[in-house]
Amino acid sequence: MSIAVLRKWARVPAAVTAGAFTGLAELAFLLVTGLTLGLAAVAPVARRRVAAASTRAARWIAGRERRRLAWAGGEPAPPPLPPAGPRVFGYLAARALPALLGGLVTALLATGVALAGIVARSVLAGTMTVPHLLGQVLLGAALLTLNLQGFVTVAGIDARLARTLLESSTREELERRIGELAASRAEVVAAVDVERQRIERDLHDGLQQRLVALGMLLGRARRSADPERTRALLDQAHADAQRAVEEMREVAWRVYPSALAHSSLDEVLAMVAQRSAVPVRIDFAPHPRPSRPVETALYFVACEAVTNTAKHAAATVITISVGPNATGVEMVITDDGVGGADPDGSGLHGLARRVAALDGRFEVRSPSGGGTTIRVELPCG
Template sequence: MRQIRLWIASLPRIAAGLLLGAISAVAELGIALVGGLALRQSAVVTGWARRVTEFERWRLRRFFHATTAEDTARALPYLAVRCWVGFMGGVVLLMLVYGFVASPVVLIELWTAEFTFAGKLIRAVYMVVLGIALLFLGLAGLWGLAAIDRVVGQHFLGSGREEALKRRVAELSFSRAEVITEIDAERRRIERDLHDGVQQRLVALGMLIGRARRADGPRAAELLRQAHEESQQVLHDLREVSWQVYPSALDGDGLHVALENVAERAGIDVRLHYDLDDRPPAAVETAAYFVVSEAVTNAAKHSGARSVNVHLGWKDGCVVVEVDDDGRGGADASGAGLSGLARRVAGLDGSFAVRSPQGGPTTITAELPCE
């Protein structure tokens, strides 16, 4: 029943689309004849063909929910074929209008004719059944012509969905290469952090413990105290490295708590406005965390900002992350950090934007789809 209701509800829209198509078919036939017979290479005819084709693309999208590529290279062949579809649509519409107007007249004339009551009743039932059958055929004709209109447009102009899929495949191929490069760079960064930080402190810790074993009395106690402090610093450095790889708080306490930790460790004033009632998917939480973390780190280290505002909220099924600071601006969106964020967001089919004029302020916005 739902499909039938949708079908009936769409009839006025389809009829309006076919009516416009029947009107435009007159112009399309003229352009096709002129372009095909005498002025095939005329720039004027080509220009008019493209304008009419743009109108047809709008009509297909508006009334038939059909998408086509923005390709008008085959505009003349398209118009030459489509004009006949338009004329057929006009004929079907005229037949339906004629049927609605003529059927009451026929029934009235039949009832006033000099027949017996039984004869009038039989003929009336016959006319009603025939009218219903013709009405069904006419409505089916509307649907069929709408389908033909869509097919013709997508054949000559190209399917918008196919073009979108081709662009998507190209984007994924490009982003896959970028992701591999980013993974290698991240591995090198982790190795460097471990080598320059944790590894050096572990070497120092081992030396302190060795000296403490050889010492006696107060000297041994002092060396053990230094070793204990060094072990605490090693743990701190390990936590820093692990948080840069993946914050464990995301799995347990969620995005809100993880961002509060970022704000506490930032070293500048960070105002967090968290307006997400429900938890987003894990991949979205991770991307949002790294967007905020990178933006706050850049503001603290490079922009000279004194304060940062972080906003998270819902918009049309997306988590919107906005980070703005009062720093000097001039952030390079093509830099390693921000370009890595852009690739991470693009992997979720989201959008990423950086506005950072000289003199500030800097605003970083990410929209992360959750569907």
């Protein structure tokens, strides 16, 4: 039997033995938590803080237990726990049963090892006959088999408790998902309205005024009797027309980046960097190209971040990193500016809604004086 096979078979007893000790620690944790909450009952603020800290600690402990059980079964590390609420404390209390049984089978195994040592010493001393030795070996093999089966049974009970008390049921998961979709739909509608208002404002305050000024220039050129002045007015009108075209292109890109239809995301981000008033470094790691909505969301996040940094952050450099992660694609945008960005502001909140609509994660860290970091994770589908 190879060493790898022995390690595999040794995982379950080792995990069950470890679970027996962690069960005692968890009971102590529940006792201390109950006493602390009782003492803090007279101060509601303190009680809420203790409850929040205890819940975080309980979820961390439960997460360690799930990792222990996954290791015992040779499975990959489980995903983070969903917000299970009081069920986490119920799971830690229910673990008293597998912890007690694990302690018993571990004690039986230790007793068997001690008896095997006594038999081995008797054989070496020559005080045990062959029939007696064969009887002891058969009895020990039978007891060891039962003992190992006990470890497997305890591990199964422990795993079932974790699945029952920590993982969401199908109905609960569907209800949670329906709630998320309803909230996401409302967020998308709000984001579309905000985007329409922004486009209308850009057209009214920028392009419309430039076109009005252009019409006035052309009118003055038509009324002028001086050829030189007419030529100068037409030159100015031509320059204003060129700027109007550029503004129209900018507005169109805010609606939808058409360059993504025939260019890759890194090429489009390079165009964003060229138009930025702050130097932009792009680190683009090769990865499978995501769907068009995902690329569009990443583009809008990059544009908004670059624009906000140029306006408010007083930064000297912006870094945009795009690459694969465990669930899809990840974009991280950092700057060395003054920080203090408000995640609940209209711009960043709109980006968060756009990312949430695609089942992604949007995170902003912007301590005062420490620069700003925006992290976006999106599935590739």
